[in-house]
Amino acid sequence: METKILDGKKLRDVIMGKIKTEVALLPFKPRFCDVLVGSDPASVQYVQMKARMAEAVGIFFHRADFPESITTDELVEEIKVLNKVENMCGIIVQLPLPEHIDKQKVFDSIDPSLDVDSLGKIASDKFYSGNTSIGFPTALSCMALLDSVNIDLKGKNIVVLGQGMLVGKPVTALLKFRGLSPTAVDRATENKETLIKQADIVISGIGKGKHVTGGMVKEGAIIIDAGTSESLGHSPTGETKGGIVGDVDSGSVKGVASFLSPVPGGVGPVTVAMLLNNVLTVAKSRASVDSARHDFAKSK
Numbered sequence: 001m002e003t004k005i006l007d008g009k010k011l012r013d014v015i016m017g018k019i020k021t022e023v024a025l026l027p028f029k030p031r032f033c034d035v036l037v038g039s040d041p042a043s044v045q046y047v048q049m050k051a052r053m054a055e056a057v058g059i060f061f062h063r064a065d066f067p068e069s070i071t072t073d074e075l076v077e078e079i080k081v082l083n084k085v086e087n088m089c090g091i092i093v094q095l096p097l098p099e100h101i102d103k104q105k106v107f108d109s110i111d112p113s114l115d116v117d118s119l120g121k122i123a124s125d126k127f128y129s130g131n132t133s134i135g136f137p138t139a140l141s142c143m144a145l146l147d148s149v150n151i152d153l154k155g156k157n158i159v160v161l162g163q164g165m166l167v168g169k170p171v172t173a174l175l176k177f178r179g180l181s182p183t184a185v186d187r188a189t190e191n192k193e194t195l196i197k198q199a200d201i202v203i204s205g206i207g208k209g210k211h212v213t214g215g216m217v218k219e220g221a222i223i224i225d226a227g228t229s230e231s232l233g234h235s236p237t238g239e240t241k242g243g244i245v246g247d248v249d250s251g252s253v254k255g256v257a258s259f260l261s262p263v264p265g266g267v268g269p270v271t272v273a274m275l276l277n278n279v280l281t282v283a284k285s286r287a288s289v290d291s292a293r294h295d296f297a298k299s300k
Helices: 008-024 041-056 072-083 103-109 121-128 137-147 168-175 192-196 268-297
Strands: 031-037 060-066 089-091 158-161 184-185 203-206 222-225 227-233 240-245 259-261
Touching: 008 137, 008 227, 008 268, 031 041, 041 060, 041 072, 041 268, 060 072, 072 103, 089 103, 089 192, 089 268, 121 168, 137 168, 137 203, 137 222, 137 268, 158 168, 158 192, 184 192, 184 227
Parallel strands: 031 060, 031 089, 158 184, 158 203, 203 222, 222 259
Antiparallel strands: 227 240
8 A cells, every 4th residue: 555645844835825825914914922941952943943934924023032040930021021012913932941940830921812832721721612713733733634635534433642732632622623533542541552453543642753653553544643752863874863753653654554644744844834823813813803993993
């Protein structure tokens, strides 16, 4: 069987094109902020990439860099200031944060209407109640890739590996919102191997490198790999060479699965597009409210 690769970069470009078109129609230029604490090279690079992508679709990137020595309370006060910046339509906090920072307290300080990562308690609760048009970007990315296959999901045996905060738990919720009945598999689940082998669709976010192999999955299964782990390999000259791998051993799965979203190049690129789509959603909502206020003022 030929395994078709789900190209996340191609899907990202399609979504980004739509975002750019809609941003251009807004009556103002929305702002997006990724709060960076410290100077971890990987985090800096990731923030810079998001800045480039935001600017590419017409969203202004608002820089907010703070020293690693900042306290939780100081960071909370800084975020409260960011909440009030004119035309701000999305604030996220770059992870990981230094160990001395209370992450949840920081997430909860973001105005829930601007919490485009959905990590604050109010925004998260709103997502799980099904009462929001924005959500966890990585989970939305998994769904976008699955939708790109263009199959009817009704009646399909869907297994979600892991129930983490960013992937497994919200993906399971998104599937249930559609009236589907996914099986959530975590460490406590019995008969994991049997459940995976019977699945028509496997969505994995456990963060265990190359854990899912070709022998574990059903012939023709669709696999969405949202896990990332560091892998240490060796270059031809013998030195250690790191890289990122997914939960799925893509080499052994090819020829067994019908579709596979790879790592890298699958869920990751689409995640940033879904994040910016959340920013656009906030901006459109704000524009709609502003327009309604304007019409009301004119009618008086």
